[in-house]
Amino acid sequence: MRFPCLAAAIGVAASVCSFGCSRSGKPIAQGDTTKEKAPGVAGGNVAAFTRTGETKGLDSPESAVFDSTQGVWFVSNIVGGSTEKDHKGFISRLKSDGLMDSLHFIKSGVNGALLDAPKGLALHGDTIWTADIDVARAFDIHSGKPLATVDFRPLHAKLLNAIAIGPDGRVYITDTAIQMEGAATKHVGPDRIFVIAAGLKPAVAVEDSAMDGPNGISWDRTKNRFLVVGYMGPAITTWALGASHVQPLTKGVGQFDGNEVLPDGRALVSSWADSSLYMLVGDSLQRVVAGGLPTPADLHVDMHTMTVAIPLSSQNEIVFYSLPKMR
Numbered sequence: 001m002r003f004p005c006l007a008a009a010i011g012v013a014a015s016v017c018s019f020g021c022s023r024s025g026k027p028i029a030q031g032d033t034t035k036e037k038a039p040g041v042a043g044g045n046v047a048a049f050t051r052t053g054e055t056k057g058l059d060s061p062e063s064a065v066f067d068s069t070q071g072v073w074f075v076s077n078i079v080g081g082s083t084e085k086d087h088k089g090f091i092s093r094l095k096s097d098g099l100m101d102s103l104h105f106i107k108s109g110v111n112g113a114l115l116d117a118p119k120g121l122a123l124h125g126d127t128i129w130t131a132d133i134d135v136a137r138a139f140d141i142h143s144g145k146p147l148a149t150v151d152f153r154p155l156h157a158k159l160l161n162a163i164a165i166g167p168d169g170r171v172y173i174t175d176t177a178i179q180m181e182g183a184a185t186k187h188v189g190p191d192r193i194f195v196i197a198a199g200l201k202p203a204v205a206v207e208d209s210a211m212d213g214p215n216g217i218s219w220d221r222t223k224n225r226f227l228v229v230g231y232m233g234p235a236i237t238t239w240a241l242g243a244s245h246v247q248p249l250t251k252g253v254g255q256f257d258g259n260e261v262l263p264d265g266r267a268l269v270s271s272w273a274d275s276s277l278y279m280l281v282g283d284s285l286q287r288v289v290a291g292g293l294p295t296p297a298d299l300h301v302d303m304h305t306m307t308v309a310i311p312l313s314s315q316n317e318i319v320f321y322s323l324p325k326m327r
Contacts, residue, residue: 048322048323048324048325049277049288049289049321049322049323049324050321050322051319051320051321052307052320052321052322053097053098053319053320054098054317054318054319054320055075055094055098055099055100055317055318055320056316056317057100057103057316057317058075058077058092058103058311058316058317058318059077059078059079059090059316060077060078060079060080060313060314060316061075061076061077061078061092061297061311061312061313061316061317061318062076062077062078062118062119062120062297062298062311062313063075063076063118063119063120063121063130063162063258063297063298063300063311064076064094064121064298064299064300064309064310064311064318065121065122065123065128065300066096066300066301066302066303066309067123067128067141068302068303068304070141070142071095071096072093072094072095072096072101073093073094073095073096073098073302073309073318074091074092074093074094074105074121074123074128074141075091075092075093075094075121075309075311075318076089076091076118076119076120076121076130077089077090077091077092077118078117078118078119078313079117080116080117081117081180082117082119082133082159082178083117083133083159083178083179083180084116084117085116085117085133086116086117087108087109087114087115087116088108088115088116089108089115089116089117089118089132090103090104090105090106090107090108090115090118091105091106091107091115091118091121091128091130091139091144092104092105093105094318096302096305098309098318098320105144106139106144111144111145111146112145112146113139113144113146114137114146114149115130115132115137116132116133117132117133118130118131118132118137119131119132119160119161119162119298120160120161120162120163120173120174120298121163121298121300122163122164122165122171123141123165124165124169124171126140126141126142127139127140127141127147128140128141129163129171130163131160131161131162131163131173132160133157133159133160134151134152134153134157134158134159134160135149135150135151135152135153135160136149136150136152136160136163136171136173136196136202137149137150138150148200150196150200150202151202152173152175152194152202154202155194155202155203155204157175157194158175158176158177158178158179158188159175159176159177159178159179160173160174160175160194161173161174161175161176161214161215161216161231161298162174162214162215162216162217162258162298163217164217164218164219164226165219166195166219166226166241167219167221167224167241168241170195170196170197171195171196172193172194172195172205172217172226173193173194173195173196173217174192174193174194174211174214174215174216174217174228175190175191175192175193175194175214176191176213176214176215176231176232177189177190177191177192177213178213178232187213187232189209190207190209191207191208191209191210191211191212191213191214192204192205192206192207192208192214193205193206193211193214193217193226193228193239205239206239206243206244206245206246208237208239208245208246210235210237210245210246210248211228211230211235211237211246212230212231212232212233212234212235212237212254213230213231213232213233214228214229214230214231214237215229215230215231215256215257215258215298216228216229216256216257216258216259216269216270216298217229217259218259218260218261218267219261220238220261220265220267221261221263222261222263222264222265223238223265224240225238225239225240225241226238226239226240226241227249227259227261227267227280228246228259229256229257229258229259229269230254230256231254231255231256231257231272232254233254234251234252234253234254235248235251236248236249236250236251236252236256236269236280236285237249249283250280250283250284250285252269252271252278252285253271253273253274253276254271254273255271255272255273256269256270256271256272257270257271257272257296257297257298257299258270258296258297258298258299258300258310259280259299260299260300260301260308262301262303262323263303266279266280266281267279267280268280268299268301268308268323269285270293270296270297270299270310271296272294272295272296274287274290274291275291275292275293275294275295275296276289276290276291276293276296277289277293277296277299277308277310277321289321293310293312293319294312294314294315295312295313295314295315296310296311296312297310297311297312297313298311299311301323305322306322306323306324306325307320307321307322307323308320308321308322308323
């Protein structure tokens, strides 16, 4: 997730977070521990998490998802602020090793595409979905041709963020429920997960303030539930299809952004609070990359090579890490 850069640093309540502007005009997390103090000791097989590369030259990258059928990464680029409807967003395509294949694979204003501030990405067959402020947009993964737009404005969506495909084949999208009001970033609620139902109809799947401003979402097939991480608080929760409420799982440092459940049930979780990557094992969080990841956004994993791509929004790059072998 990326917030607009204001002329002066944005100060918000301590229960939320603070943002300021870098010299390039990009937002930086002022609480980035890599810039303030040495990070703490990481836990759990940290030696096995090896940084293997990076891709620079992006523009506020938010989400990266791997298409195993083509052997490519798709990356959403916000460009402006996260709530600005400026028609400047685009989606890049990288080769499997991270080399740039097409910076503007899908670009707003080209071939009928419209993108304002694309965030979460998810693949569904030959379609790539992206969350774009208060609508969801679908494109063909081969040609980039626009396929559909689903409007969540009638449901008063605030900030659509991450996307996951459920076992029922439907598209689920978190709403972090943030609004910009003058110089303040406010969590206004309600916290919801939306679903694109039959006939491309938008609907509310669940509403629950316990999600703490839901950001990352992924399906956990080992436990038949979604894993949801909160950005506006410390909560990590789970939600079963059809349930009227989420269930608390654990709490952590907060400002969580991306998550991905691995085939063995473990999950990766990124946090802006300490610029780190965590491994969630059961209900226990282990910091496996301690610091050095400012504004780590919506991560995803190439399950074949066990490579995780982590967009660093404020740095305009994606970094890649190899994961340890699953036990």
